[in-house]
Amino acid sequence: MIWTIKKGFYRIMHKFENIFVKRMTKKEPKLLIGPGIIKELHTAIKSEGVSKSLVVTDKGLTKIKIHDEMFQTFKKNEIEYVVFDDVLPNPTINMVETAKKVYLENNCDCIIGFGGGSPIDCAKIALALVMKPGKKVRDLGRFFRIKGDVPPFFAVPTTAGTGAEANFAGVITDPDTHEKFAVASTKLLPKYAVLDPELTLALPPHITSTTGMDTLTHAVESYINIIGDESSDEKATRAVKTVFNNLVSLYENGNQIEAREEMAQAAYQAGSAMVRAMLGYCHAIAHKLGGIYNIPHGLANAIILPYVLDYYGENAHKKLSELAIAAGIGGDTESISTLAERFIQAIRDMNKKMDIPSSIKEIKSEDIDIIAQAALKEGNPTYPVPKIMNLEDMREVITKLKSN
Ligand SMILES: NC(=O)c1ccc[n+]([C@@H]2O[C@H](COP(=O)([O-])OP(=O)(O)OC[C@H]3O[C@@H](n4cnc5c(N)ncnc54)[C@H](O)[C@@H]3O)[C@@H](O)[C@H]2O)c1
Ligand SMILES: [Fe+2]
Missing domain, CATH: 3.40.50.1970 (Rossmann fold)
Structure with a gap:
């Protein structure tokens, strides 16, 4: 009962956040490209x-x-x-x-x-x-x-x-x-x-891949959040498409200037989308793992993202199915849940192709509670996520991350 009231309160906060952020994000930097x-x-x-x-x-x-x-x-x-x-x-x-x-x-x-x-x-x-x-x-x-x-x-x-x-x-x-x-x-x-x-051009392959997955995480988290607008959705979608089209190929051969330029723009677009529609629990956990174990930010996000998307389940399926179509890995004749699950699997496949592991071995069992509490402190109520986690949910996700 208390949890239901708390979640309702968070959702009210998200509505205010939407109004506040909208007013704050009108300006953009001048671009030299x-x-x-x-x-x-x-x-x-x-x-x-x-x-x-x-x-x-x-x-x-x-x-x-x-x-x-x-x-x-x-x-x-x-x-x-x-x-x-x-x-x-x-x-x-x-x-x-x-x-x-x-x-x-x-x-x-x-x-x-x-x-x-x-x-x-x-x-x-x-x-x-x-x-x-x-x-x-x-x-x-x-x-x-x-x-x-x-x-x-x-x-x-x-x-x-x-x-x-x-x-x-x-x-x-x-x-x-x-x-x-x-x-x-x-x-x-x-x-x-x-x-x-x-x-x-001189980025080593593992930094190309992990920083590119950070871009993907910004785009996905902002797109599936419950706030945002047409412009942030459009930027996030474009960024997702660019990452799917270029990142694995750049990991294999970094010397492709056009693909590098597309990724630079995708990073900018996803960064701009996230400031309007905010981030999600993937970043909340990644920040804690960066602080405690010094795990590189993009690497942490790449590994965590599919776990958090699994947790959101049906609450994120519609939005993820749209991203699957944008990424070119499905068509609109397929069911929403099929497309969403394929999108999550495609992230796991991309990680595998770029030699990114599927779990985070550095996490110590005795730290799980501290990480979970700190990640929730960052996430709730700041991040307008599709499904709100409580401490038990967060512990479960972090435990899976450690042991898979
Ligand atoms: N402010 C924001 O909006 C925002 C968003 C996401 C992440 N972050 C933060 O950004 C930091 C991570 O930044 P990052 O992932 O870009 O990596 P980074 O700046 O930490 O750099 C990682 C490594 O890559 C090397 N490197 C960078 N560019 C290179 C190049 N062109 N060629 C060769 N080597 C190069 C650096 O020397 C460094 O050793 C984290 O602290 C993260 O929390 C900030
Ligand atoms: Fe990030």
Whole structure:
């Protein structure tokens, strides 16, 4: 009885959330798209009239010299910059604090998040700290207001990917508690997103596959949620179609520039859909596994997604059947449940083809309860999912994930 009342309350919250999010998601970044477009970034920076940029990135990218072309154009066009490349996957509060310090010490007035979701999120949250002097990341809250004009923020994704370039949320880990959580403010939306597929050509196959599955998860979770609109549905559907058409082929041969460009756009579209229609329990669990065991975000999502879709069962069948048709794995003469189940199986098959395991061995039995409680705390009532989980349901899903 209490659970029924609680679920009813969550559904009322989701209705309010729909109104609130709709108002918050009208703006989009300016897009610079195409192979080699990174060499034009200096023009956009110049047009903002800034004097010094902080480039937030990671050492893996510095090592492969991925920034070199951009830096050459900066030097040629007299754009001053400072580099902070100490970001690691699943970035922590400390990294954000240091990035903010480097920004202030060098009198920067512009920030460039260059890399996968980790550097982009680190740049985004460092920007929040710059705008909120005296505040720590923990003080910001899940959703906060920023007063005044924010320095220009450029997002240059090198994975396809998190879609962090399309939204105003950043995900961060507290190294003391191992908690991974999101903070958001509309003013943290990048002013520009640079989608240059050439930057993703050097991605190793396992990062191509897992980051691509993150894109798929954003698209699927936002599409099947009970909020959203025509535009978010359309973006999510396009992203699903692109992932099904390109990802396995890119895993086998990463040197296909057109497919890379399509995936860069899909990541952006799915990122934009998720900010309007939100995420689901797959991400709630993935965030906890990232925080506790440092499991890469895309890998966690790829493995978890089919389990969560199984749990939603009939509540998600109609929407999943539509995605199955969009993905080209069924026709509208088949039953909704056949199509939905085929879609879930197709995700498992895709994982298998890309050597992604079907379970998460790192999960320890003694942690299941903690993970379940933390994932529910993130998911309920924030995520407007097709079927609401209670603690027992969540424990069951995590137990299956561990043992299959
Ligand atoms: N803000 C959001 O909306 C959002 C959404 C989803 C995920 N995230 C967060 O993003 C993070 C994950 O980001 P990610 O999956 O893009 O990976 P990542 O940024 O953590 O990078 C993973 C690895 O890939 C390497 N790499 C990145 N681009 C490369 C390239 N072009 N060539 C070679 N190597 C490259 C990096 O050096 C790194 O070692 C997680 O912390 C996740 O929680 C944020
Ligand atoms: Fe994600």
